[in-house]
Amino acid sequence: MVRKSSISRTTKETDIQLQFAIDGEGKAELDTGVPFLTHMLDLFTKHGQFDLQVKAKGDIDIDDHHTTEDIGICLGQALREALGDKKGIKRYGNAFVPMDEALAQVVIDLSNRPHFEFRGEFPSQKVGTFDVELVHEFLWKLALEARMNLHVIVHYGRNTHHMIEAVFKALGRALDEATMIDPRIKGVPSTKGML
């Protein structure tokens, strides 16, 4: 089974084409119109060993909100679709990633029960032109659409760019672990018999 998917989503605010492969080579081709988000998705793809292509045209003349949120929605939908019946996956993933002085942790359960918890404070409201509050928006919509339980903890840090970077690297690593096929697991890893 090839675990990949393709999402196309057009609204009055954004027009997004996204391709996602779980078992990739860490290759990203990104044209999001939001440079800081491009930087973060590149790290996510590399450290998760996924492949990701995004072509997005959004109303960034207003701000980066709709484009960031909608890429989160599309990536979540792509992840859910690419996972298929979830047979043989590890289901849980946990990663700590340091980035210089910053330390982030991401814990995932591909449970089909969408939930998002975030703990942490970023010292700045902007990284370049990017509104830091959009990190929360992106992650929450990703969790919702992928129907996963996503816990993100920024333990500490001084530089907001470093802290967000640690989050996206940890997201890649935790998701890589949770999506990994474990040959010992027969069927779906749930005592309920389904996820």
Ligand SMILES: [Mn+2]
């Ligand atoms: Mn950086």
